[in-house]
Amino acid sequence: xxxxxxxxxxxxxxxxxxxxxxxxxxxxxxxxxxxxxxxxxxxxxxxxxxxxxxxxxxxxxxxxxxxxxxxxxxxxxxxxxxxxxxxxxxxxxxxxxxxxxxxxxxxxxxxxxxxxxxxxxxxxxxxxxxxxxxxxxxxxxxxxxxxxxxxxxxxxxxxxxxxxxxxxxxxxxxxxxxxxxxxxxxxxxxxxxxxxxxxxxxxxxxxxxxxxxxxxxxxxxxxxxxxxxxxxxxxxxxxx
Amino acid sequence: xxxxxxxxxxxxxxxxxxxxxxxxxxxxxxxxxxxxxxxxxxxxxxxxxxxxxxxxxxxxxxxxxxxxxxxxxxxxxxxxxxxxxxxxxxxxxxxxxxxxxxxxxxxxxxxxxxxxxxxxxxxxxxxxxxxxxxxxxxxxxxxxxxxxxxxxxxxxxxxxxxxxxxxxxxxxxxxxxxxxxxxxxxxxxxxxxxxxxxxxxxxxxxxxxxxxxxxxxxxxxxxxxxxxxxxxxxxxxxxxxxxxxxxxxxxxxxxxxxxxxxxxxxxxxxxxxxxxxxxxxxxxxxxxxxxxxxxxxxxxxxxxxxxxxxxxxxxxxxxxxxxxxxxxxxxxxxxxxxxxxxxxxxxxxxxxxxxxxxxxxxxxxxxxxxxxxxxxxxxxxxxxxxxxxxxxxxxxxxxxxxxxxxxxxxxxxxxxxxxxxxxxxxxxxxxxxxxxxxxxxxxxxxxxxxxxxxxxxxxxxxxxxxxxxxxxxxxxxxxxxxxxxxxxxxxx
Numbered sequence: 001x002x003x004x005x006x007x008x009x010x011x012x013x014x015x016x017x018x019x020x021x022x023x024x025x026x027x028x029x030x031x032x033x034x035x036x037x038x039x040x041x042x043x044x045x046x047x048x049x050x051x052x053x054x055x056x057x058x059x060x061x062x063x064x065x066x067x068x069x070x071x072x073x074x075x076x077x078x079x080x081x082x083x084x085x086x087x088x089x090x091x092x093x094x095x096x097x098x099x100x101x102x103x104x105x106x107x108x109x110x111x112x113x114x115x116x117x118x119x120x121x122x123x124x125x126x127x128x129x130x131x132x133x134x135x136x137x138x139x140x141x142x143x144x145x146x147x148x149x150x151x152x153x154x155x156x157x158x159x160x161x162x163x164x165x166x167x168x169x170x171x172x173x174x175x176x177x178x179x180x181x182x183x184x185x186x187x188x189x190x191x192x193x194x195x196x197x198x199x200x201x202x203x204x205x206x207x208x209x210x211x212x213x214x215x216x217x218x219x220x221x222x223x224x225x226x227x228x229x230x231x232x233x234x235x236x237x238x239x240x
Numbered sequence: 241x242x243x244x245x246x247x248x249x250x251x252x253x254x255x256x257x258x259x260x261x262x263x264x265x266x267x268x269x270x271x272x273x274x275x276x277x278x279x280x281x282x283x284x285x286x287x288x289x290x291x292x293x294x295x296x297x298x299x300x301x302x303x304x305x306x307x308x309x310x311x312x313x314x315x316x317x318x319x320x321x322x323x324x325x326x327x328x329x330x331x332x333x334x335x336x337x338x339x340x341x342x343x344x345x346x347x348x349x350x351x352x353x354x355x356x357x358x359x360x361x362x363x364x365x366x367x368x369x370x371x372x373x374x375x376x377x378x379x380x381x382x383x384x385x386x387x388x389x390x391x392x393x394x395x396x397x398x399x400x401x402x403x404x405x406x407x408x409x410x411x412x413x414x415x416x417x418x419x420x421x422x423x424x425x426x427x428x429x430x431x432x433x434x435x436x437x438x439x440x441x442x443x444x445x446x447x448x449x450x451x452x453x454x455x456x457x458x459x460x461x462x463x464x465x466x467x468x469x470x471x472x473x474x475x476x477x478x479x480x481x482x483x484x485x486x487x488x489x490x491x492x493x494x495x496x497x498x499x500x501x502x503x504x505x506x507x508x509x510x511x512x513x514x515x516x517x518x519x520x521x522x523x524x525x526x527x528x529x530x531x532x533x534x535x536x537x538x539x540x541x542x543x544x545x546x547x548x549x550x551x552x553x554x555x556x557x558x559x560x561x562x563x564x565x566x567x568x569x570x571x572x573x574x575x576x577x578x579x580x581x582x583x584x585x586x587x588x589x590x591x592x593x594x595x596x597x598x599x600x601x602x603x604x605x606x607x608x609x610x611x612x613x614x615x616x617x618x619x620x621x622x623x624x625x626x627x628x629x630x631x632x633x634x635x636x637x638x639x640x641x642x643x644x645x646x647x648x649x650x651x652x653x654x655x656x657x658x659x660x661x662x663x664x665x666x667x668x669x670x671x672x673x674x675x676x677x678x679x680x681x682x683x684x685x686x687x688x689x690x691x692x693x694x695x696x697x698x699x700x701x702x703x704x705x706x707x708x709x710x711x712x713x714x715x716x717x718x719x720x721x722x723x724x725x726x727x728x729x730x731x732x
Binding site for chain 1: 503506507510511573574577579580581582584725726729
């Protein structure tokens with residue numbers, strides 16, 4: 001996945017500017033930054049939800065804003081607006097499965113693996129997604145992004161709103177995906193600890209610019225903490 | 241405080257992407273408003289002469305008061321369908337130091353300056369002036385005028401109470417129509433003459449200005465009741481308390497025969513069945529189906545052949561028009577998901593298309609009994625159905641690509657009567673009037689058969705070029721993709 005000369009401006013104000021950024025296949029990639037740093041903007045550009053002002057993103061040789069062929073191998077969960085409120089979680093999974101060429105049995109097999117992650121609150125409850133709590137909605141959304149063996153998974157703030165048990169479980173899931181199955185995982189987070197746990201590589205965005213690009217090692221967390229406490233008034237714990 | 245509220249609304253209105261996109265509709269609305277004002281002014285000045293001519297041996301003032309009952313019924317019906325309580329997003333205000341009563345008073349006060357309340361004044365004031373000019377005492381005329389002002393406000397607040405109650409029930413308009421129907425029937429068959437009763441009441445008030453206190457008291461009571469209803473709703477727990485509804489799943493496997501669009505078809509059917517807003521389509525379709533009964537039995541319409549296709553388009557296309565014009569806004573809540581999923585736009589649109597076509601066919605089949613009023617009607621309906629399938633369905637899909645207003649399906653908290661109103665019906669007009677004009681022209685130039693044939697040919701042309709048209713429409717949607725995503729993620 002290659003990003004070149006990418007920039008996004010709203011009314012002349014540049015909110016994101018990435019000259020060159022390559023993410024190799026199978027890497028777990030973390031994006032951190034304060035509010036307004038451009039994390040969600042970058043993810044939206046990756047999914048062709050907004051139009052780049054200049055430059056473009058290429059995945060597997062496909063230019064994202066010119067062809068739709070990236071869709072079959074890319075999945076994502078950005079926010080609750082990805083959920084269809086009047087479906088039950090099962091129906092939602094089946095719907096996504098249908099779109100990704102998975103039959104009901106395939107989907108059932110996959111969701112069965114996440115029983116402990118769901119903590120018994122998602123499957124078989126006969127509740128609509130709109131009636132679930134924020135945390136449970138997030139769980140359903142994250143799992144829906146894993147349906148259909150995608151090669152690229154994009155998750156914006158996956159840890160926010162999750163309970164501690166689910167956070168720990170999610171970290172394992174994401175690690176497994178990248179290490180064992182060769183899936184490229186892109187996550188953003190405000191929680192430096194989670195990102196350093198999960199990701200092999202961390203990029204720090206600030207006001208739309210890439211200012212740090214680190215391979216994760218035991219010293220990374222300290223380095224990140226030092227960076228954020230130095231640059232801003234300890235805003236790193238802030239949730240969006 | 242009021243100043244702040246007004247400021248908020250001003251910003252909400254002009255900063256929404258909807259405003260910027262719908263100048264045409266706004267202009268059209270102004271045009272309609274002027275049109276109605278003109279009609280009411282004409283009525284106000286002309287009524288006295290009309291009454292004198294029609295009932296030469298009766299007191300025109302008494303006759304006019306006899307009609308007030310019908311006005312009340314008509315006004316209530318019209319308001320029920322078109323006037324909604326002003327929308328205000330209260331959630332952010334609740335935690336601020338603002339008294340709840342201020343918010344409620346503001347919302348109610350704002351409803352009083354609705355166009356629906358101003359319009360009657362254009363008839364009431366000229367009529368009162370004409371009364372004085374005709375030699376009635378000015379005290380009588382002025383008292384009558386003020387009583388009518390109060391009546392207008394009474395209807396205004398009564399309507400909101402009815403709406404508040406009907407919002408809780410499934411077939412929302414049914415109770416209202418039933419009650420008004422019974423009242424009308426009682427009056428019509430002279431079992432109990434409410435029209436005379438109300439007329440007499442108004443005359444006695446006009447003669448004894450002191451009695452005006454009675455309508456004022458009624459108005460005050462209605463206001464207080466409205467106040468109570470709204471204030472009770474103004475608590476967050478009514479929207480926070482997650483009302484858990486047990487899911488009723490239906491077997492939709494029959495949609496599988498539609499191949500790759502089956503998942504969307506299932507989704508659309510669930511969309512319609514599981515959301516309150518869309519469920520009312522069932523009711524709208526019944527109204528639409530019965531619409532012909534308002535027209536065809538009347539002898540004066542029997543020879544107006546040009547009207548048949550209009551009714552036909554309306555009857556067979558009522559679902560198409562109501563559902564179609566909000567494509568793709570129905571899916572606005574999760575539009576980003578659809579846009580990043582592994583789907584082709586064309587499949588998505590085709591599923592909507594199939595759904596609309598099915599509705600047209602079903603509505604046509606249900607409307608076959610109209611043949612009782614003449615075989616020409618059946619043929620006209622058939623032509624209209626073909627036209628709906630071939631032309632209107634594509635037009636409305638194309639129009640959808642200009643859709644920029646989000647519909648929040650899940651929201652049903654207080655103050656939310658989103659997206660229903662006069663505009664919804666205005667958009668449907670060209671879809672009905674254009675085929676009527678085409679038909680009327682051919683009917684006048686050549687004859688009935690030619691008119692029908694023209695509509696059918698147009699419809700068949702649409703079906704033949706379906707693939708090409710869909711490609712064109714899909715392109716249009718792709719072009720406006722980013723704008724739609726942006727607009728649908730806005731809250732107002």
